[in-house]
Amino acid sequence: MTELTLACWDYDRAMPVLDGSVTINNFKLNCHIESPGVLFPLAVTEAPFDITELSFASYVIQLSRDECPYIGLPIFLSRAFRHGAIYVRKASGITSLQDLEGRVVGVPEYAMTLAVWVRGILSDEYGIDTDKLKYRTGGLNEPGRTERINLNLPSHIELEELEPSVSLNEAILDGKLDAIISPAPPQSFSDGDARVIRLIDPAGPVEREYFKRTKIFPPMHIVGIKKAIIQKYPSLPNDVYNLFLDARKIAMERVKEVAQSSANREMSPWYSEAYEYAVSIMGADYWTYGLADNSADLQAFCRYCYSQHLTSRLMSPEELFHPETN
Numbered sequence: 001m002t003e004l005t006l007a008c009w010d011y012d013r014a015m016p017v018l019d020g021s022v023t024i025n026n027f028k029l030n031c032h033i034e035s036p037g038v039l040f041p042l043a044v045t046e047a048p049f050d051i052t053e054l055s056f057a058s059y060v061i062q063l064s065r066d067e068c069p070y071i072g073l074p075i076f077l078s079r080a081f082r083h084g085a086i087y088v089r090k091a092s093g094i095t096s097l098q099d100l101e102g103r104v105v106g107v108p109e110y111a112m113t114l115a116v117w118v119r120g121i122l123s124d125e126y127g128i129d130t131d132k133l134k135y136r137t138g139g140l141n142e143p144g145r146t147e148r149i150n151l152n153l154p155s156h157i158e159l160e161e162l163e164p165s166v167s168l169n170e171a172i173l174d175g176k177l178d179a180i181i182s183p184a185p186p187q188s189f190s191d192g193d194a195r196v197i198r199l200i201d202p203a204g205p206v207e208r209e210y211f212k213r214t215k216i217f218p219p220m221h222i223v224g225i226k227k228a229i230i231q232k233y234p235s236l237p238n239d240v241y242n243l244f245l246d247a248r249k250i251a252m253e254r255v256k257e258v259a260q261s262s263a264n265r266e267m268s269p270w271y272s273e274a275y276e277y278a279v280s281i282m283g284a285d286y287w288t289y290g291l292a293d294n295s296a297d298l299q300a301f302c303r304y305c306y307s308q309h310l311t312s313r314l315m316s317p318e319e320l321f322h323p324e325t326n
Helices: 036-043 056-064 113-126 168-173 204-214 227-232 236-259 271-282 292-307
Strands: 002-008 027-033 051-055 070-079 086-089 104-107 134-137 159-161 179-181 196-198 219-226
Touching (some): 036 051, 051 056, 051 070, 056 070, 056 113, 056 219, 070 227, 070 236, 113 219, 168 179, 219 292, 227 236, 236 271
Parallel strands (some): 002 027, 002 051, 104 134, 104 179
Antiparallel strands (some): 051 219, 086 179, 086 196
């Protein structure tokens, strides 16, 4: 039996793979649970795992340059609406999204998937010229983070790294940043510090309206298989895709079962309401994989990567993933 290494975070839709509930014939998967913060830098450098979770933006950038050691599969392990990912310093005077133009905005990495989606939404939905934001990069709550991939941005975009000893959270409290765009809240916001507020709050109603109109549920992370492994085992991409489809089905069934149980099995007071809300707006099968069911999402993301100077040409959704999984 052939042994392969697989690494991703412990998402509910990945756990049946990680715990061995679903398997691939003739393959033994040695699974590793690691966070995206660990996996993503590895994927663009050492690439130690045969099958791994990938940053969607890093993958598209590397693919456009023919530099990626992996071939992606349309398995969207992480998806998230990101209207609530903008935090501002209350004293900055920013009260609307349009106020962000010309302001100093911190982001962990310019090329991270979250930032691509937020800039795209700001441009498409609110007419904001995101090239006019003054970007500062660094770790959110811990200093020292840098871009994973070398960027070739035009000279009119202002992009600077914070000092290695300064985090984005510290910088916004010190008045060096007007805003932060981040997948997680800065510590000051989490601690209830009134100096830092969420710009769109609550974000849920805006995100639901956005989905109703666009049918986009932003993909953030995908799964990739090493090209060298696919050369040895050509049927593996389809096998892995079906493996994660089975795992997703198990996870979706459990979410429904928990939401409709007679006792609350999850430590969330409004779990059932959240599930019913999602189904009423997005349909029962709201977390889809594959190209056909995600064409609007993928077309938008390819366009955003190109318009934000991350790819030198406009990629098409059809060229992103292994053809057997399209």
